Each structure stands twice: as structure tokens, then as C-alpha cells.
Amino acid sequence: MPELPEVETIVRNCRPHLEGRRILRFKTHWPKNTAPGAATVARALSGRKIVQVTRRAKFVVFQLDDGACLLIHLRMSGRLEWDEPQSKAGVPARPGTHGGDGHGGGRRGGPPHSNGSPRHVRAVWDLDNGRRLLFCDARKFGRIRYTRDLAAATRELGPEPLARAFAPACLEKLLAARRRQLKPLLLDQRVIAGLGNIYTDEALFRAGLHPATSSHRLDREQVRRLHRGIRDVLRLAIRSHGTTIDWIYPGGWMQRRLNVYGRTGQPCRTCGTPIVALRIGQRGTHICPRCQPKR
Numbered sequence: 001m002p003e004l005p006e007v008e009t010i011v012r013n014c015r016p017h018l019e020g021r022r023i024l025r026f027k028t029h030w031p032k033n034t035a036p037g038a039a040t041v042a043r044a045l046s047g048r049k050i051v052q053v054t055r056r057a058k059f060v061v062f063q064l065d066d067g068a069c070l071l072i073h074l075r076m077s078g079r080l081e082w083d084e085p086q087s088k089a090g091v092p093a094r095p096g097t098h099g100g101d102g103h104g105g106g107r108r109g110g111p112p113h114s115n116g117s118p119r120h121v122r123a124v125w126d127l128d129n130g131r132r133l134l135f136c137d138a139r140k141f142g143r144i145r146y147t148r149d150l151a152a153a154t155r156e157l158g159p160e161p162l163a164r165a166f167a168p169a170c171l172e173k174l175l176a177a178r179r180r181q182l183k184p185l186l187l188d189q190r191v192i193a194g195l196g197n198i199y200t201d202e203a204l205f206r207a208g209l210h211p212a213t214s215s216h217r218l219d220r221e222q223v224r225r226l227h228r229g230i231r232d233v234l235r236l237a238i239r240s241h242g243t244t245i246d247w248i249y250p251g252g253w254m255q256r257r258l259n260v261y262g263r264t265g266q267p268c269r270t271c272g273t274p275i276v277a278l279r280i281g282q283r284g285t286h287i288c289p290r291c292q293p294k295r
């Protein structure tokens with residue numbers, strides 16, 4: 001699932017293509033996952049200008065000229081793509097749309113041009129420059145939500161870990177107030193926004209902390225290391241355009257820089273000990289047993 005760095009990359013790539021554009025029509029083929037209802041959202045978006053494209057947690061946010069917002073959550077397999085007429089592309093449809101070169105990576109700027117006819121189209125935005133933005137989602141877990149009150153719609157979400165205001169003292173407070181294992185705690189979007197399985201494992205490795213450690217047992221130095229680990233790995237991942245895992249999010253190169261996630265059995269880059277896979281809070285978790293000892 002795309003996490004903060006992947007969604008941030010998508011947002012940055014979308015921005016020059018969407019900001020200032022007016023939505024002529026919005027149509028969802030997927031009323032169940034569109035809130036507060038397909039017809040209401042279509043009516044509300046019609047004629048609205050997208051003034052800004054931003055991110056909150058793992059949501060792509062379109063801010064509209066009337067103060068309302070559209071939140072898009074990609075979940076497991078959602079992608080934003082451009083629908084380009086075949087005649088314009090001048091190339092025959094290629095088999096295997098899921099090959100997905102360029103998606104999210106931004107090396108071609110913006111959402112990718114689909115190869116051939118786009119598949120699993122769940123929603124369509126017709127823009128005033130004749131282009132058509134698609135939301136494609138094979139597994140249908142994605143969500144589109146229209147709101148007039150972004151603050152209220154995102155009230156449940158924890159702080160942004162890259163925000164200037166997110167100081168080590170903030171993290172210390174969040175951890176001390178809960179008695180939970182670090183891994184499930186960091187995955188909880190109500191505690192900190194934007195982290196998923198990959199960057200939680202990587203942040204804990206950088207901090208030298210075992211993922212089953214209870215959050216209220218960290219001393220100030222350990223909190224400081226975790227704070228730095230979270231911010232450093234997210235910043236590096238954004239610079240790397242995120243992590244390519246499979247066709248869901250191609251285009252990033254952070255996978256070459258991961259220390260533990262997906263490296264089971266491979267030597268730790270710090271000490272050479274083989275990376276171990278555990279299950280903590282029902283989530284696959286990767287650690288170096290030497291660099292992240294259980295206390």
C-alpha cells in the first residue's frame with residue numbers, strides 16, 4: 001500500500017497538471033466507495049477549479065475554489081492515471097497494462113499515460129483542457145470523499161511526522177500516553193499519520209529498537225533516535241520517489257535503500273546478521289536481531 005512518501009510523490013507529480021484546472025464533469029463507476037454519494041459529489045465538483053493539490057496522511061487532497069475538498073485514498077491498489085486517446089499516443093495498445101512504467105515515479109511528470117485502454121476505471125474527471133484523469137483500482141479498496149470541512153474530515157488523524165511542529169517532545173508525549181508495542185502503535189494513523197509497514201520497520205531499524213518494545217518504556221534518547229529515524233527514512237524515501245513493490249506502485253527506487261523491509265535472510269547492512277521476519281500485531285515485521293535487540 002502506498003505510504004506517506006509514495007502519496008507525496010503522486011501529489012507532487014499531479015500538481016503541475018491539476019492545479020488551476022477546472023473540472024467539467026466527474027463520474028464515478030463506483031458509488032459504494034464515493035462519499036457522500038455519487039450524484040452529490042458529481043454535482044458538487046461540476047465546474048469547480050482545483051486550486052491546490054496537497055497531502056494529508058495517505059490522502060491525496062484536491063482543494064477546490066469554493067473551499068471544499070476531495071480526498072482520495074489509494075489503499076491497496078488505487079492509481080491516478082491519464083486517459084490519452086490512442087490516436088494521440090500513436091502507439092498500439094500494449095498488453096499487460098499493469099506493467100506500469102512511470103507510474104508515481106514522476107520521471108515522466110504527472111500521472112502516467114496509460115498503455116492501451118485503462119483497466120479497472122472507478123472514477124473519471126473531465127478537465128477543462130480536454131484531459132481526463134482516471135482513478136483505477138483493481139481491488140476496489142480505494143476511497144473518494146468530498147468534504148466542505150477538511151479539518152473535521154481529518155480530525156481523527158495523528159500529526160504529520162514531517163511537519164515542523166512535530167518535535168521529539170511531541171513523539172515522547174504520544175508514546176508515553178500509550179502502553180502499546182511500537183510497531184502497531186506507529187501503524188495507527190490516529191497516533192502518527194502516514195506510516196505503513198515499510199517505513200515503520202525501517203524507522204525502528206534506524207532507531208535500533210525492537211518493534212515489540214512497549215511505547216512507554218522508551219527513554220528520552222531512544223525517543224530522539226526514533227523521531228530522527230522516522231523523519232530521515234521518510235525524507236530519503238520522498239527523494240527516492242517512494243518504494244516500488246510491484247505493479248501497484250512502480251517508479252520509485254527506495255527499495256534499493258531499504259535496510260530490513262523485504263530483506264529476510266539477507267545480511268544486515270550494519271552488522272551482517274541475517275534479517276529476520278516476525279509477526280507483531282498480526283503484521284509481517286522485519287528486523288536485525290542484533291541491531292534491534294529485545295530488552
Ligand SMILES: [Zn+2]
Pocket residue numbers: 268269270271272273288289290291292
Ligand atoms: Zn544489524
